[in-house]
Amino acid sequence: MTATQELHAAGTPSKERMTQETATDRLHHVSAAAYRIRHHALNMGEVQGQGYVGQALGAADMLATVYGDQLNFRAEDPEWEGRDRFLLSTGHYAIGHYAALAEAGIVPVAELETYGSDDSRLPMSGMSTYTPGTEISGGSLGHGLTIAVGMALGLRYQGSTARVFNFLSDGELDEGSTWEAAMGAHHHQLGNLTAMVDINALQADGRTDTVLRTEPVTEKWESFGWYTQRVDGNDVGALLAAFDNAADQAAAVGRPSVILCDTKVGRGVPLLEDREKAHFMRIEEHEWQTCREQLTAGFDAAEGDTK
Ligand SMILES: Cc1ncc(C[n+]2csc(CCOP(=O)(O)OP(=O)(O)O)c2C)c(N)n1
Numbered sequence: 001m002t003a004t005q006e007l008h009a010a011g012t013p014s015k016e017r018m019t020q021e022t023a024t025d026r027l028h029h030v031s032a033a034a035y036r037i038r039h040h041a042l043n044m045g046e047v048q049g050q051g052y053v054g055q056a057l058g059a060a061d062m063l064a065t066v067y068g069d070q071l072n073f074r075a076e077d078p079e080w081e082g083r084d085r086f087l088l089s090t091g092h093y094a095i096g097h098y099a100a101l102a103e104a105g106i107v108p109v110a111e112l113e114t115y116g117s118d119d120s121r122l123p124m125s126g127m128s129t130y131t132p133g134t135e136i137s138g139g140s141l142g143h144g145l146t147i148a149v150g151m152a153l154g155l156r157y158q159g160s161t162a163r164v165f166n167f168l169s170d171g172e173l174d175e176g177s178t179w180e181a182a183m184g185a186h187h188h189q190l191g192n193l194t195a196m197v198d199i200n201a202l203q204a205d206g207r208t209d210t211v212l213r214t215e216p217v218t219e220k221w222e223s224f225g226w227y228t229q230r231v232d233g234n235d236v237g238a239l240l241a242a243f244d245n246a247a248d249q250a251a252a253v254g255r256p257s258v259i260l261c262d263t264k265v266g267r268g269v270p271l272l273e274d275r276e277k278a279h280f281m282r283i284e285e286h287e288w289q290t291c292r293e294q295l296t297a298g299f300d301a302a303e304g305d306t307k
């Protein structure tokens with residue numbers, strides 16, 4: 001078995017085991033999970049020949065950090081009452097989420113190849129009624145954080161220690177409802193709520209700064225009363241530190257926490273990183289294998305650097 005094949009077989013160790021790992025092991029564990037998420041995403045994209053592959057590659061490190069290190073869940077019982085809730089606002093990021101659910105052991109890896117087919121549990125846009133481990137039907141952008149606020153409040157009333165995580169895109173910052181929810185979370189001092197925003201500087205109609213300028217984003221969240229961190233969303237070490245801070249500090253001071261993650265669409269596959277039409281990518285039949293090879297070569301080189 002090669003090192004890469006071993007990685008594909010490895011799966012995710014339990015949370016208990018994670019706590020015993022050293023910082024370096026933790027970094028390797030999450031980086032390897034991100035690699036597998038990207039690999040799954042390419043395989044799913046190939047089923048349809050096109051799709052939101054660039055977002056999955058860009059957000060893989062965020063998803064790997066959350067599912068591989070932060071979330072408290074039971075793979076064999078996705079509806080376990082004590083679970084942390086992960087809400088995907090952006091239904092069009094479903095490929096990335098399914099890959100993360102497979103990595104988490106909630107969806108079998110073999111099932112990923114049914115993505116987008118009739119009768120599949122993995123529809124092209126994320127829907128809670130179809131897919132285990134999927135809390136909401138996202139896709140109507142700007143609603144995820146509002147639901148997350150309600151859930152966080154409800155869990156607190158119930159005396160639950162479960163946390164709520166909401167994954168948003170930078171396009172969702174154009175939505176007024178996102179900011180109403182942000183105000184509500186601060187008002188209710190929801191320390192059990194963590195939002196992460198994928199700032200890939202892109203939207204359906206072009207670059208975020210040309211569609212509707214949202215910067216300065218950091219200052220906006222701060223002024224809404226949130227504990228705010230901004231990190232390179234493709235740097236696993238930075239993500240781990242930010243999520244640790246969010247867990248410690250936000251809960252301690254009873255205010256919601258946001259992690260603003262600057263990411264690159266197509267990250268890890270040079271062929272896709274500079275595609276012009278990046279929101280919904282068309283990838284030619286002969287390109288998929290090249291994509292996988294580039295991904296593996298980049299991962300092996302990065303791992304070699306840290307050994
Ligand atoms: C309320 C709402 N308005 C418009 C859309 C259409 N839409 C689908 S994806 C998208 C882009 C949103 O920005 P972002 O998620 O940052 O795009 P990406 O980074 O994936 O390119 C839009 C406008 C939608 N799904 N929901």
Ligand SMILES: [Mg+2]
Pocket residue numbers: 169170171198199200201202203
């Ligand atoms: Mg975007």
